[in-house]
Amino acid sequence: MAQLSDDCFAFGGPMQTVDDTVALIAERLPAVEGRETVPLDSADGRVLAEDLTAPFPLPPFTNSAVDGYALAGADLPAEGEATFRVAERLQAGMASARRLGPDETVRIFTGAPMPAGADTVFMQEDVRVAEDGRIVFPAGLKRGANVRPAGEDVAPGTVVLLAGRILRPQDVALAAALGFTEIVVRRRVRVAVFSTGNEIVAPGAPRAPAQLFDSNRFMLGAMLRRLGCAVTDLGILADDRERIAGVLRDAAAGHDLILTSGGVSTGEADHVRASVESVGTLVFWRVAIKPGRPVAMGVIDGTAFIGLPGNPVAGFVTFARIARPAIHALAGARAPALVATPLRAAFAYRKKAGRREYVRVTIRRADDGSVETVKFPREGAGLLSSLVETDGLVELREDSVGVAPGDIVDFLPYSSLL
Numbered sequence: 001m002a003q004l005s006d007d008c009f010a011f012g013g014p015m016q017t018v019d020d021t022v023a024l025i026a027e028r029l030p031a032v033e034g035r036e037t038v039p040l041d042s043a044d045g046r047v048l049a050e051d052l053t054a055p056f057p058l059p060p061f062t063n064s065a066v067d068g069y070a071l072a073g074a075d076l077p078a079e080g081e082a083t084f085r086v087a088e089r090l091q092a093g094m095a096s097a098r099r100l101g102p103d104e105t106v107r108i109f110t111g112a113p114m115p116a117g118a119d120t121v122f123m124q125e126d127v128r129v130a131e132d133g134r135i136v137f138p139a140g141l142k143r144g145a146n147v148r149p150a151g152e153d154v155a156p157g158t159v160v161l162l163a164g165r166i167l168r169p170q171d172v173a174l175a176a177a178l179g180f181t182e183i184v185v186r187r188r189v190r191v192a193v194f195s196t197g198n199e200i201v202a203p204g205a206p207r208a209p210a211q212l213f214d215s216n217r218f219m220l221g222a223m224l225r226r227l228g229c230a231v232t233d234l235g236i237l238a239d240d241r242e243r244i245a246g247v248l249r250d251a252a253a254g255h256d257l258i259l260t261s262g263g264v265s266t267g268e269a270d271h272v273r274a275s276v277e278s279v280g281t282l283v284f285w286r287v288a289i290k291p292g293r294p295v296a297m298g299v300i301d302g303t304a305f306i307g308l309p310g311n312p313v314a315g316f317v318t319f320a321r322i323a324r325p326a327i328h329a330l331a332g333a334r335a336p337a338l339v340a341t342p343l344r345a346a347f348a349y350r351k352k353a354g355r356r357e358y359v360r361v362t363i364r365r366a367d368d369g370s371v372e373t374v375k376f377p378r379e380g381a382g383l384l385s386s387l388v389e390t391d392g393l394v395e396l397r398e399d400s401v402g403v404a405p406g407d408i409v410d411f412l413p414y415s416s417l418l
Helices: 018-028 169-177 216-226 241-254 271-279 312-331 384-388
Strands: 035-039 068-071 081-090 104-108 120-123 135-138 159-161 182-186 190-196 230-237 257-261 281-285 295-300 303-308 341-345 356-365 371-375 392-396 408-413
Touching: 018 312, 068 081, 068 135, 159 169, 190 216, 190 241, 216 230, 216 257, 216 312, 230 241, 241 257, 241 271, 241 295, 241 303, 257 312, 271 281, 271 295, 271 303, 303 312, 312 356, 312 384, 356 408
Parallel strands: 081 104, 190 230, 190 257, 257 303, 341 371
Antiparallel strands: 035 182, 068 104, 068 120, 081 135, 281 295, 295 303, 341 408, 356 371, 356 392, 392 408
């Protein structure tokens, strides 16, 4: 477990941008120690711990790219037609034991190894079969056509997957094609999550008229698991500073990150802030982001602490843009680039310059066939329905002062943020 210094998150500057915040996190959070070897079928979503190098070429042998007939390129007719005898029939998984002779061709199927002496394949629909069963080839085919050479995909000794990569199904497929049965990955980031407050109860428990069901803890836990974290759900803690401080201290001993939402502002009922400060250090990062309030970053006995806003939408946005990069850094992962899709806006919106804002939108097909974004009709960082009934966020950068219908905006689908 990485041991952070108490002043790891110290920051005395003015309001900082989202990009500067992400860069600072990547700079200051070291990757957790520890790795493990997992079976290939359990590697999806894990972080590769060491480079993966191809032990042999892929494909490992030269083979046919089509169903057809293999022959020597030197025998291709320069003009007119040429007739060849079918010497053999090769299906995928079969190899020829003989060398192709003059005026001979081999009936070959996709993926079958090329027979010795052959370097070109005619597609079956481009040839003619004579009455005696011989194959008639027309002129015009280029030598080497329809053949996949050994190593065309991957040369032996090539580093095919770099350490730090978050493995995807296609990465797992490449490892399998190269014969790997196990992959060395970094251990999962261990995260403790809890909610606080006498005003919330767990779903399914009796709820008093002035209470709410706890939702943020379930949202954050789900988002953490999608990032491959090992999540410890510590439940709901009552508004008791000593109790919260004790849980924080205990959680720090066995986790890489403690993540909460709400309770860290300056109000007298914000017990998480006082509890963190009693057992560690706490710094408010004034991030220029909306929805979202200052994000609390702290260190408790060498373990990172992140306190997110309590409003669900603000918590979702700040998790996606700030906590997510922190988890990638702890995991030793090369964070995937967050590339927005330019789409047309079908709404008007005004904002302050100097702040990054995220607008919840739905996408739809316009009458002219183009794709456009439609703003959720209501404001408010507490509207969970606004996250459910939309497709993603329009990101308005710091230099923007608003949107007019017809403007091109940057759209981030929720799938890119989770």
